[in-house]
Amino acid sequence: MPNNRTTSASGSSRRHGYFWVEAGVLLVFWFLMSGKFDPVHIGLGLTAVGIVMGLQHRLPIGPRDKADQSLMAHSFRFPLYLPWLAVQMIKATWQVAVIVVSPRINIDPCLVEFRSIQQHSVAHVTLGNSITLTPGTLTLQIDGDRYRVHALTSRNADDLLEGAIPSHVSRLFGGSGEGAVCEGRKFKHEEEA
């Protein structure tokens, strides 16, 4: 499991530089929100950032191992992902709109289970969110690398199992796209047992 890494002493010293990065990000956010640059507001901002950093400096923020560093190296590609996601969202909305507005609701819900190999837990989160926003599929559970997905129509389930979305996310985070969907199966809940 990727999330039971323990915080070691060397890890905390490596994170030291990220203290100032994080404080800078918070300060920029403060100025974006306040938009005022007189001494009172700058002082309030510095105080607020100080309080927040004092409260949460023990939280593990910043890279801790190889996987985290590779994640940071690939984070600049994330904006490239948003237009693709926007197109998927509009397609998904159109599909649900057609289903909802038609006088007789024409759906055939089924469930999908599969495993997906991803480089990092953030990639799993991104994949889960993308599955929810792409046409006709909704993430029900993520357990490690096992996904359970609810699909609105049988065709959406097949599209997901073809693996375009998981391998897209995998490549986004620097993976090969290999094994993005494996052990996939489609079923209805009565057949589950």
Next chain:
Amino acid sequence: MESFFVGATVALVGIILLPFYRVIRGPTVFDRLLAIGAMGAKTVGLVCMFGFLYGRFYMFADIALAYATLNFIAGIAVAKYFSRERSAEK
């Protein structure tokens, strides 16, 4: 443009009130929670529209952002509560 915003806001209020039927009629508790979450998400848009109507959008933008965050945290908290409920039964 003023009258367009008034009309759009009235329409948005109507749209927000529609899922209230689902809140009252259920049938399961999750349907009610989902409808409440959907109403809350749309209310973010309503807050922004009100900001434009009152001509003080710079203030209402902060309220909208805070409302979006609170709605998210409330949804997560409720979901967490129900996950715990069942593990207590076991």
Next chain:
Amino acid sequence: MSLVQDIVAASLIVAGLLIMLVGSLGILRLPDFFTRTHAASKVDTTGIIFLLAGLAVFEGPTQAMGKLLITIAVIMLANPVAVHALARAAWNYGERPWSNGDDSGGRKSK
């Protein structure tokens, strides 16, 4: 310029309202909880993004527009996650999806 801006903003807002109307109708019309989550996650997120983008176009490049863009980013991340959390809680609680063959009207608790 300003007229073009107004027209783009108004059409984005109207599109957002229509999409949100579809989302509300979906929550009313679809047969069970899990299909309703589809309406609440995808459709509502898209609708709110359209609405806020229309307001951002109307506002023009000011500080308030920056706040609107941050709100859009927060909603785009948070709304699907909140709906997923609720769907996961429902599944763990014992709710099971409706499928074409069964006529329990979508009430398959336990």
